[in-house]
Each structure stands twice: as structure tokens, then as C-alpha cells.
Amino acid sequence: MSLAGATVTGFSCARCGKEYGPGEASTTCPACGIDGILDVRYDYGEIAAHFGREDLERSTENSHWRYLPLLPVGSGETLPPLRTGWTPLYRAAGVLGLPNLFVKDESGNPTASLKDRATSVGMARAIDEGVAAVAAASTGNAGCSLAGFAAAAGLPCFIFVPADAPRPKIAQLLVYGATVFAVDGSYDDAFDLAARAIDAFGWYDRCCAVNPFLVEGKKTVAFEVCEQLGFRAPDTVFIPVGDGCIASGTYKGFAEFARLGFIDRMPTLVGVQAEGCDPVRRAFDGCCEMVPCEASTCADSIAVGHPRNWRKAVKGVTASGGRFMTVTDDEIVSAIRDLARATGIFGEPAGVTAFAGLTRAVREGAVGSDETVVVLMTGSGLKDPESALEAVGEPIAVGRSLDEVERAVADVPGGR
Secondary structure (H helix, E strand, C coil): CCCECCCEEEEEECCCCCEECCCCCCCCCCCCHHHCCEEEEECHHHHHHHCCHHHHHCCCCCCHHHHHHHCCCCEHHHCCCCCCCCCCEEECCCHHHCCCEEEEEHHHCCCCECHHHHHHHHHHHHHHHCCCCEEEECCCHHHHHHHHHHHHHCCCEEEEEECCCCHHHHHHHHHCCCEEEEECCCHHHHHHHHHHHHHHHCCEECCCCCCHHHHHHHCHHHHHHHHHCCCCCCCEEEEECCCCHHHHHHHHHHHHHHHCCCCCCCCEEEEEEECCECHHHHHHHHCCCCCCCCCCCCCHHHCCCCCCCHHHHHHHHHHCCCEEEEECHHHHHHHHHHHHHHHCCCECHHHHHHHHHHHHHHHCCCCCCCCCEEEEECEEHHHCHHHHHHHHCCCCCCCCCHHHHHHHHCCCCCCC
């Protein structure tokens, strides 16, 4: 690849607004501490002078590295080898009565979730910096992503997860060769312990809420949606929200494409949280500071009671004219089945939370039938098969007789 990554001109703090040069801050705002999440800044005039829509139209790069001039990495020489992005945008015409519904299926990424977009950028920078080891706290998917990319790069990897994380995700971590610490507590407890260990041992931190470069990878999902719609922005995008990183990244992606003239308007963003873990929604509705809560939801990947990137998520959704909403665990479990049977796309609980939100919004009359709507499906259902079985029940038990099968299918549509 001959293109080069974007030159970072500095950072700005989402909390106090203070700006820093490239060498003045590396993680969070020095003035605000852990609450001062940084945003990466670029010279968009310089980018526009060397990178245009026509470059994308003739690109043969079928990964998110087609957007390298908008990403904070070096040349294409040290990029991670796992192909990430350029995932399908499936048209789901007629589902929920919406003729222009699309589902962005992120399960085709290397470790089967959208988190690979963030990890790929983080690993590119880690490789450039020559780090000795990488680490993260995770409810599962971010850790699996880092473990997979670390294995491909030959780097030691340390992952901190809640002890009750789904077993398939634990298995994925261990298969990749990560050292896994099952923390007796919540994700927030795992986050705090990981932060102390990363500081003590000097590991490279993959956490999106601390490392501002990770969110830059997530914005590529918005770039792809625009391209796959023929350089048009959808009317509304439904996004699952845990830490707030996907929402903030998606907003930045659409905003950058609009700024560069690749699309002519911004879509409205709708952030969807689980009813049992909705501190970002509460901060948005109350126009107030986020108050942490105790997470209680089956959607483990968004079970974040103390979200660190909530401020950027709220700012982005607000700027888009959007809102936050909640759905129950029952709605999330039903969405696993409903999305799969309507589209053939199998998502985990967090992965289908945005679809559950859209389902409720349609039922409440909050989405027009003339709207072009995109739902982000962020992770494969194979990550959490137990939740899927809760949605669909068990198989029909039969012996070895055809008569038993005949009796069983008598009431099954298409059986006879």
C-alpha cells in the first residue's frame, strides 16, 4: 500500500476542551486526569489536498486500511496482518416494515466483532513504538480482539476479565495464547486492576477510554456505511452503547466524511443501552454528569457500569440530533432470534441490542417508514450460545424411528 496514515496535529480534551500538541499528552488530559478523554486532531486541509472520494472509488483495498489517510498510523509497512473491516452492509428490506433497512454485520472481522477495528489501529501504533507487551481489561470481545492481533504480531498479551465472562470468550482468549486474569468482580473492577497492572509493568494499554487512538479505528465503520450506500448518509443509525466508544467513533466517522465533502449531511444517531445498565442514557436525559451504576444485563459486552468514554458519546449523539434509549434483557434476547430469522444474521446479546432498540422505536412510532436506517450488529452470536438457546429453546428429542419424526413435524410449518 503506497498511502500513508494521517499526521496527528494534537489532541483536545472532551471534558475541559484544552488542546495539546502531539508530544504534550499521550493518554488522558493532564489537567483532568482519567475523566479527560482525548480526541485525536488532524489537519483536514492537508488530508483533503491528497485524498479524495475518487481515491476510494478506485481503491482495490478490501479492508478498512482503504481509509489509511484518515487514520493515525504510519505507512502500510507495519500494519497488522489480519484483514479487518469492509464488512457487509446487508439490505433487510421489509423487516419491521422498513423498506430501507440495512444491517452492518461486524461478525466477519478476524475475531468476530467490531472491536477489531479499534485493535488494529492500536496494534499498528504498538508495533511502530516497539512495545514489549500489550494488555487490556475487557468483558470479552475487546480482549479477544487484542489477543488475536497480539498472536499475529508475536507479542505477549495480558487480559483482565470479570470471572463471569461467557466461557466461549474465555476459550477464545486462551486459544490465542493470552495470559488471562479472571477478576472476582465486575468489568469495572477488572478495568481498575488492569490499569494498575499496566502502570506497574509498562504494558501497552489497548483500552479505548484511555488510549485515544483506538476510537479512530471504530470510526471506519461509519466510512464504510457511507461508501456502501453510494456515498450517502443514512437517515438514522442505531448503535449499542457500553463504554461509549462505538458511539463516539461512529459520530466522528460521519463527521469527518461530511467535513471532507464525501457526504452532504450527518445522520441521526440513536444510542441503545440495556435497561439494567444505562448510565450514559441517564446522563444524556438529565443533561448532567454521568453517575456510575451496578451493571445488570445479559449483554455482557455493554455491561459497563462506569463508562469512561461517555462524554464523547453524549456529545456526538447530541450533535447529530439523536438520543439515547434503553431496552430490556427480554427484548435483547428476543432480538437474537428475530434478527437471525429475518435476515440470517446471528448476533450475540450486545451485538443485537441496536436491533432491539430499533424494534422498540418502530413499535413506538419513532421511526418513519420512509427513513433509511442502519443497525450496527457488533458481534457474532457464537460468542454467547447460551443466550441464543435462551431465545430459541432446545432441539426436538427423537429416537431412531421415522414415525417419531413424522409425529414431531406434524405441526411444524413446511414439515409436510
